[in-house]
Amino acid sequence: IQHPGCVxxxxxxxxxxxxxxxxxxxxxxxxxxxxxxxxxxxxxxGKTVTLKTVGLLTLMAQSGLMIPVEEGSSLSVFExxxxxxxxxxxxxxxxxxxxxxxxxxxxILEEADPQSLVLLDELGAGTDPDEGSALAAALLENLRDRxxxxxxxxxxxDLKLYAHNTAGVRNASVEFDVENLSPTxxxxxxxxxxxxxxxxxxxxxxxxxxxxxxxxxSRPESLEVEAMLEDVRRAxxxxxxxxxxAKERESRAHVAEEDLRYQLARIEEARRxxxxxxxxxxxxxxxxIRREIDAFRRRMAKGGIDSQDAHTQFLQQASQTxxxxxxxxxxxxxxxxxxxxxxxxxxxxxxEKGDRVFVPNLQATGxxxxxxxREGVPHEADVQVGNFRLRLPIRRLxxxxxxxxxxxxxxxxxxxxxxxxxxxxxxSDSLTEIDLRGERVDAGLQRLEGYLDDAYxxxxxxxxxxxxxxxxxxxxAVRAALKGHPLVSRYRPGELGEGDDGVTVANLMTDEG
Numbered sequence: 001i002q003h004p005g006c007v008x009x010x011x012x013x014x015x016x017x018x019x020x021x022x023x024x025x026x027x028x029x030x031x032x033x034x035x036x037x038x039x040x041x042x043x044x045x046g047k048t049v050t051l052k053t054v055g056l057l058t059l060m061a062q063s064g065l066m067i068p069v070e071e072g073s074s075l076s077v078f079e080x081x082x083x084x085x086x087x088x089x090x091x092x093x094x095x096x097x098x099x100x101x102x103x104x105x106x107x108i109l110e111e112a113d114p115q116s117l118v119l120l121d122e123l124g125a126g127t128d129p130d131e132g133s134a135l136a137a138a139l140l141e142n143l144r145d146r147x148x149x150x151x152x153x154x155x156x157x158d159l160k161l162y163a164h165n166t167a168g169v170r171n172a173s174v175e176f177d178v179e180n181l182s183p184t185x186x187x188x189x190x191x192x193x194x195x196x197x198x199x200x201x202x203x204x205x206x207x208x209x210x211x212x213x214x215x216x217x218s219r220p221e222s223l224e225v226e227a228m229l230e231d232v233r234r235a236x237x238x239x240x241x242x243x244x245x246a247k248e249r250e251s252r253a254h255v256a257e258e259d260l261r262y263q264l265a266r267i268e269e270a271r272r273x274x275x276x277x278x279x280x281x282x283x284x285x286x287x288x289i290r291r292e293i294d295a296f297r298r299r300m301a302k303g304g305i306d307s308q309d310a311h312t313q314f315l316q317q318a319s320q321t322x323x324x325x326x327x328x329x330x331x332x333x334x335x336x337x338x339x340x341x342x343x344x345x346x347x348x349x350x351x352e353k354g355d356r357v358f359v360p361n362l363q364a365t366g367x368x369x370x371x372x373x374r375e376g377v378p379h380e381a382d383v384q385v386g387n388f389r390l391r392l393p394i395r396r397l398x399x400x401x402x403x404x405x406x407x408x409x410x411x412x413x414x415x416x417x418x419x420x421x422x423x424x425x426x427x428s429d430s431l432t433e434i435d436l437r438g439e440r441v442d443a444g445l446q447r448l449e450g451y452l453d454d455a456y457x458x459x460x461x462x463x464x465x466x467x468x469x470x471x472x473x474x475x476x477a478v479r480a481a482l483k484g485h486p487l488v489s490r491y492r493p494g495e496l497g498e499g500d501d502g503v504t505v506a507n508l509m510t511d512e513g
Contacts, residue, residue, distance in 0.1 A: 006030075006078065006115065006149045008054070012070035015053045016060065020068070024185040028054055028151075034170045036140055036150040038163040040193035041174035042200075045183040047153040048085060050174065051119045054151055055083050058117060078149075082108040083119040098126030105139065112148050120152040123159075133158040144168045160192035191233060298486060351378055356400035359385065359392065365400060366390075433464035441477045448478060455508060456487045462507045464494070469502045482506050 012025040028050065030037060039047050057067045061075050084104040105120070112118055124136030133156035140162070143150045163171045173193030175184040181203060198218075202211045351357060355368045366385035371378050371394075378394045434451045436444040448465065455463050467474040482491045487509050494503030 006117070007074050007076045008058075008117070008149060009072075009074045010054070010057060010069050011073045013053055013057055013073070014068040015049055016056055016068055018049075025070075026050060026053065026185075026187040027189065028187060029189065030149060031170070033168065035144050035147060035168045036152065036163075037170055037172050037189075038140070038159055038192075039151070039153045039172045039174065039187070040155070040160055042176050042183060042193070042196055045174040045176055045193075046185040046187070047174055048121055049185070050187055051083070051085055051121055051151060051153060055081060055085075055117075055119050078115060078117040080112065080116040081119070082112055082116060083121075084108065085119065085121040098132075101126060109139075109142065112143075112146075114147040116148055118143060118148055118150040118152075120150065123152045123154050124156060125154075129156065132156065137162045140169065141166075163192065188236075191236065194233070294486060351381060351394055351397055351399065357381070357383060357397040358400055359383065359390075359397060368397075432460060432462070433466060435466040436474055436478070437466060437468040439474070441474055444474055445477060445481055448481060452485070452487050452506075452508070460508060462505060464498070465504045465506060466499060467502065467504065469500075475501070475504070478504055 007030070009029040011027055011029075013028060014020060014023045014025050024046075026046075028037075039050060041047055057069065058075065058078060058081055060067050062077055067073075084101060101122070108118055108120075120139075123139065124132035126132070127135075133154075136152075136154060136156060136159055140150065140152060140159075144166070160171060163169045170190065171192040172187060172189045173191050175186045175188060176182075176194070176196055177184050181200060198211055198214055201214075202208065351368060351371060353368055353371055356365060357368055358365050364385050366383040369382040369384050369389065372380045372382075372391075380391055380393055381397060383390050383392055383397070432455075434448065436447065439447070444467070452463070465478055467478050469475070479491065482488045482504065489507045489509050491504055491506040493501050494505055498505065
């Protein structure tokens with residue numbers, strides 16, 4: 001069974017004439033497969049107020065007035081709104097309560113259609129309960145078969161079973177707080193109302209013997225149904241509590257996630273900024289070092305200083321400068337992008353002359369030559385790492401313990417400086433050529449630069465550079481680097497027998513010019 005299209009969905013609806021500060025908002029809605037909503041519950045529990053709220057808000061909305069409901073509510077435009085609410089008994093017209101209700105209902109049944117909204121209060125009241133409940137069920141069956149949207153209230157327990165077992169009909173109830181003996185005025189869709197007469201009587205102080213006798217006289221099936229409803233109600237309340245708790249945790253998690261995204265965005269932005277600044281700084285410093293290298297080469301080419309001593313001195317100074325600036329730069333990056341509360345992995349302890357220390361940034365071990373103190377506290381240390389002496393901050397050093405092993409060769413720095421002794425001869429085949437095949441252009445040029453320095457210090461008159469043919473990218477890059485190089489007097493392609501165009505032969509500058 002599908003609803004014919006009449007929509008009634010009120011969220012947090014309030015009676016427009018009651019005190020807005022004390023009125024309890026309710027949710028009233030018809031599912032797509034529901035025509036009739038049967039509301040049960042105690043007297044003064046809010047059943048009639050629910051009917052009046054729905055009727056008033058519907059008429060207000062169709063009159064173009066704003067209605068007190070929450071966002072998400074929806075309502076069809078009904079062609080007719082019919083209601084039987086209250087007691088219209090009259091002595092003059094010889095009408096009893098039952099007769100007055102029945103007269104109104106007959107009129108409603110004659111005029112209502114599927115585009116109508118029908119509101120029936122205390123359906124079947126004012127007569128024998130068995131006959132009244134049977135008549136009420138028959139009336140609801142007629143309205144359901146005709147597809148008329150209906151909201152009805154009742155006291156009859158039989159109608160709870162009818163609503164539970166009949167397609168297109170659904171139970172609803174107004175809540176009652178048994179502990180405080182007062183209605184909560186909350187509407188619960190999907191559950192029938194409980195009969196609280198015996199419970200209320202017992203809490204008000206009626207003789208327990210009388211209450212016990214009344215329970216014995218009640219139909220067993222009724223008591224079982226009430227007990228089952230109580231269990232269902234408690235389970236539903238617990239499920240609602242768990243759901244509310246889950247929603248609260250989800251909300252907190254969402255806030256934490258947004259905060260984490262913001263923090264990560266800040267860290268990423270700081271990282272990009274530091275990388276950009278560091279790249280610019282290192283490029284400037286690299287340009288400065290290259291200028292110093294060119295100056296040393298020119299001085300050595302003119303014979304103004306001993307080339308071997310000058311080269312060794314310069315490389316030591318350059319290595320120390322680059323190492324110190326590398327540590328400073330990495331320290332800035334760590335400081336900028338470190339997350340709050342991150343653990344400090346550095347091992348603190350007194351570092352003295354003669355200690356063996358490990359330099360994590362260089363992945364190398366060295367010996368402390370001297371310690372500089374500031375205000376009596378060790379601040380920097382001169383560390384001998386291989387052939388180089390570096391001044392490093394104490395906080396960048398780790399004391400060497402017996403349990404730690406020497407760093408493996410793969411963890412050593414990728415670039416090493418190794419000074420070869422002067423042989424004085426040109427016949428050493430290991431020095432007269434370099435093979436750059438299979439390398440990237442930038443890596444190959446870096447190797448070539450160091451090789452030319454070593455070859456010049458070995459007083460080699462010429463060198464053979466193997467770059468292969470391939471696409472010609474390495475060949476062109478090598479010859480472009482040789483052109484105007486301060487250590488190269490001239491160069492030419494290899495001849496037949498030398499490797500042809502896959503080789504370039506470069507003549508080096510000599511002390512004689």
